[in-house]
Amino acid sequence: MSDTVARRARSARAPATAQGSASGDPTPVLSMRGLVRSYQSGDRTLEVLKGVDLDVYPGDMVGLIGPSGSGKSSLLHAAGLLEHPDGGQIVVEGRDCSVAGERERTKVRLHKIGFVYQFHHLLPEFTALDNVAMPLRIAGKPRMAARDRAKTLLEQLGLGERLHHQPAQMSGGEQQRVAIARALANSPKVVLADEPTGNLDPATSEAVFKSLFDLCRREGVAAVVATHNMELARFMDRVFGLRDGHLEARDLG
Ligand SMILES: Nc1ncnc2c1ncn2[C@@H]1O[C@H](COP(=O)(O)OP(=O)(O)OP(=O)(O)O)[C@@H](O)[C@H]1O
Ligand SMILES: [Mg+2]
Numbered sequence: 372m373s374d375t376v377a378r379r380a381r382s383a384r385a386p387a388t389a390q391g392s393a394s395g396d397p398t399p400v401l402s403m404r405g406l407v408r409s410y411q412s413g414d415r416t417l418e419v420l421k422g423v424d425l426d427v428y429p430g431d432m433v434g435l436i437g438p439s440g441s442g443k444s445s446l447l448h449a450a451g452l453l454e455h456p457d458g459g460q461i462v463v464e465g466r467d468c469s470v471a472g473e474r475e476r477t478k479v480r481l482h483k484i485g486f487v488y489q490f491h492h493l494l495p496e497f498t499a500l501d502n503v504a505m506p507l508r509i510a511g512k513p514r515m516a517a518r519d520r521a522k523t524l525l526e527q528l529g530l531g532e533r534l535h536h537q538p539a540q541m542s543g544g545e546q547q548r549v550a551i552a553r554a555l556a557n558s559p560k561v562v563l564a565d566e567p568t569g570n571l572d573p574a575t576s577e578a579v580f581k582s583l584f585d586l587c588r589r590e591g592v593a594a595v596v597a598t599h600n601m602e603l604a605r606f607m608d609r610v611f612g613l614r615d616g617h618l619e620a621r622d623l624g
Contacts, residue, residue: 398465399426400483400560400593401450406459408445419445420456421616427561427593432584434604435597436621437613443597444565446613450595451486451563452476464560481510485554485592487564487583491546493538493553499525499545500534503552510557524552527589528582544575551583561593569599576600 406423409416419442427433435443449456452468460469463483468476493502500521507517525534528548538546547567554562567583568576580596580603587594596607604610604623611618 397429399428399462400431400464401425401427401595402460402462403450404460404462406446406449406456406461408442408449408456418616420449420459422459423613423616423618425450425595425611425618427595429560429593430588430591431593432587432606432608433593433595434607434610435595435613436599436601436604436610437597439599441613442616443613447486447563447565447595447597451484452480453486481506482557483560485557485559485562487547487550487554487562487567489566489569491538491550493546493549495538498535498537499530499541499549499552502538502549503556506553506556520556521552524555524586525549527586528552542575543571544579547571547579548582551579551586555586555590555592558590559592561595562587564594564596566597566599568603577603580606 403423403425406420408420409418411417423446425433435446437443445454448454450461452461456469460467462468463479466479468479471479494505497505500518503521503524504517507520508514512520522534525531525548528551530545530548530552533541533545538549541549547570551567554564562583564583568579571579580598580600583594583596584606598604601623610621610623612621
């Protein structure tokens with residue numbers, strides 16, 4: 372991605388506090404308030420998140436940085452309704468998921484949130500096409516419509532020639548692109564990506580990051596991306612650092 376493109380993308384949304392975008396956008400697609408998470412380690416309690424607040428607006432591209440162990444994965448897993456925090460509120464498109472039952476949380480997870488892990492977590496015995504079509508089928512889309520959408524996404528990610536390959540028959544970068552397509556399959560409101568390029572060499576890392584960025588932009592999907600790579604974090608509209616259990620806005624210049 373050229374610097375100009377990145378800067379233009381960033382300036383579309385001026386940096387703001389974790390609770391507000393300077394662009395005056397409407398309702399956040401994802402809102403966290405007072406998120407608290409601690410872990411028990413022997414007789415010690417490790418407080419990882421000590422009251423995190425964050426609003427993510429439609430189409431917002433948010434970078435999340437912080438040293439290893441600062442709580443990036445803990446935050447994303449709670450935000451993605453994969454785990455329960457110990458306290459605080461998580462609101463997805465106006466729906467308070469912190470008080471919702473498991474059935475409701477599963478529904479929100481399926482339709483509103485896409486998750487990309489550091490390791491692709493694709494189903495090994497299924498093709499790229501079937502891996503991406505899977506969440507669409509689970510959401511009740513007819514088979515052909517699901518395959519059409521999956522094919523379109525994979526083609527947009529440059530994988531038109533890999534539709535029928537299984538994960539083991541693809542490179543790491545290709546596998547990660549399939550995982551990105553899968554996360555976007557049901558047209559979620561927000562994609563949460565936990566070091567999506569952390570397992571790739573630098574050149575592939577940038578290419579895959581750019582694919583994620585461009586596809587989210589094209590589909591109008593917001594993203595929160597945890598990364599250790601400052602050069603990649605720079606591409607995002609806003610960047611926050613996790614420090615001592617709290618989020619701080621960062622200006623990476
Ligand atoms: N299930 C668990 N039980 C106990 N401690 C945990 C558990 N999960 C995470 N932790 C601890 O919580 C802290 C935050 O972990 P987390 O995985 O959220 O950090 P991170 O910022 O994602 O780190 P990295 O950059 O290495 O992925 C770490 O010190 C970790 O050891
Ligand atoms: Mg992590």
